[in-house]
Amino acid sequence: MTSEIIDWDADLPPATAEEEYESLLRTLKRTNGFRLLFVECVPAEGERLIAQVKADFPQKKIEILKLDESAYNFYNIIDNLPKRDEINILFVTGLEYSLYKYEQDKKELGWESKDIYSYSWRGVPPVLINLNQQRERFRDNFNICFVFILPSFAVDYLIQRAPDFFDWRSSLFKFSMDKELLQLESMQACTERWNLGDYIALTPEARKRELVRLQTLIDEDGQTPEQKAELFYEQALLYRFAEDYARAIASYDKALEFKPDLHEAWYNRGNALGNLGRLEEAIASYDKALEIKPDKHEAWYNLGIALRKLGRLEEAIASYDKALEFKPDQHKAWYNRGIALRNLGRLEEAIASYDKALEFKPDKDEAWYNRGYALGNLGRLEEAIASYDKALEFKPDLHAAFYNKACCYALHSQIDQAIQNLQQAIALNPDKYREMAKTDSDFDSIRFDTRFQALIEG
Incomplete structure (x- = not known):
């Protein structure tokens, strides 16, 4: 005889969306008063499901509670709902934002990034403490069937962190998004590329909602590796423009797990590493980007910047030259090339490089100033003064230019x-x-x- 426990459901095929919805409908029909139901699905699927339930139960009072911001005392939120006693079914969306906010806050308290990134189970968010502690009051005071619409990571979070509330008079229904719809939602999330100003203008709450939206799509079954890579990449961009570079790097790494030839991820990973001062790693990341896309002038330029900061000036100049090979009018590359040449004492070449930068950006006061500095060191004092004057024309409060002009005039008596x-x-x-x-x-x-x-x- 075998002593193994037999799981009779193990070989059963997963329920279809139609079967799961019928099961939810039966549960709602049998429920008269307080109950907790949890529906695992992406927000877009949740909206369609709510509309369908409303159509199937026209006789019931159905309301939606959208938690667009972090919630702390969930009991009080329900208690203060208008005409609360008339509600039969209350759909609750957005609880995941409170969970995500708590994980973000842990960073400020010194939690390890691996724990934060993986939704570690240390500690309990205030909203879950409230749900656990108030569950009897929910039953006694609210004659409502609560239906929480949650993405998969939030359901896992509840199971681990609020088991007393989750298991108490509750049922879980899982709805996987249709594959075509999932691809459409994912593509939309990844093609809504904002420019730099749009990323910076996002409020912390708006950024959090975007991050949760992306994480929800990442966790959904049926994602292709290419789509997961794009979603992680988009997630990394949000972290990057929030100046959360450590998380951005972790997201770029996840993107590259699924799509190793995503040169933009290697490039932006290098930028994030550079912002953290991890220059050797940044150089390695730029090298990978250029291995995939050799004509990416931005990567050549930023590689040059990292090399210059490490004092590897000859290599930096070679990188600037490669950037200029693909984009000859990149004035920043000409300018920084001039700085590297000046630091090597090659002043005539530095001046020629500043002249090229000014050819493409005549109002670049730093180029006029550094050009004057190089001319002064060559003893060409009148030309240096003229160059400082041009710098002051574009930046009238450039005090270093006034000082160096004074030096030139003094040397000229x-x-x-x-x-x-x-x-x-x-x-x-x-x-x-x-x-x-x-x-x-x-x-x-x-x-x-x-x-x-x-x-x-x-």
């Missing part, structure tokens, strides 16, 4: 102009330029001028 420009620099940043001027050898020719002494002594 043009005392009045030197004093005038030093005075401008000190007016804009007194502490810095008084201290610098005290020991700067460029001012040796005017050091004993009473006006100079008065300026540095304040």
Whole structure:
């Protein structure tokens, strides 16, 4: 004889959507008063299901409670509903936002990112504490059949974190989204690409709703690997523009598990790593993006930035050159190429690179300023002054340009102009330029001028 327990339902095929809906209808028909029902489905499916139930029960008072923001005292929310005693069936949507908000808050309390990302079961959200503690009061005071519409991750969360409430007089119904509809919803979520301004303009609540929407679609059965990759990628973008770079990297990694050749994920992963100062890892990520898409000029440019920050200047210049090979008018690449050349002491080449940057962006004050600095170091003082003047034309409060002009005039023994420009620099940043001027050898020719002494002594 076998001692194994036989699970008679193990070999039964899963219920179809029609069978599951009929089961839900039978339960609603038999229910007269308080009961808890849980429906696992994506929000779009939930909306269709609610409309269908309303059509099938025209004689019942059916209401919808949408929790668009985090809820804490759920009992009080129900208690304060208008005409509460007349409600027979109350559909509750959006409870998942409270669960997700709690997981987000744990980050601020120092939880490990792996626990937060995987919806760890440590701690209990306030809304679930309230549900567990108030369950008898729900039964005694509310003559309502509650139907919670929840995505799969939220159902799992309730099972783990509010078992007393979930198991108490409750039933669970699962509705998988039709595959064609699922693909349509997923494609819509991934093609609603916002520009940078739209991402930044999202309120924390709006961002949370988008993240929950994406997580719901990710967890849905029947997703293709390509679609999951796109959903994780979109999730990563939301984290990235919220400056939550660690989570963004985790989402990019998930996207790349499903679609290793998604070059945009490798590229943006590199950006996120760069923002965290993990430059070597960022370089490796850019390399992967370029391995897949060798003509991606943005990746070549950002690779150059990371290399320059690590002091690998020759490699940085080579990367800028590759970026310019594919996009010759990328003024930032010309400008940063000039910075790298200047740091290598190759001043003539640096000036030529600044000139190219200014050819494409004539109002770039930083290029005019650094061009002046390089010219000054070559002793071409009049050209340096002219370059500083152009920088000040576009940025009139650029105090460093006034100071360096003063140095050039002093080296040319043009005392009045030197004093005038030093005075401008000190007016804009007194502490810095008084201290610098005290020991700067460029001012040796005017050091004993009473006006100079008065300026540095304040």
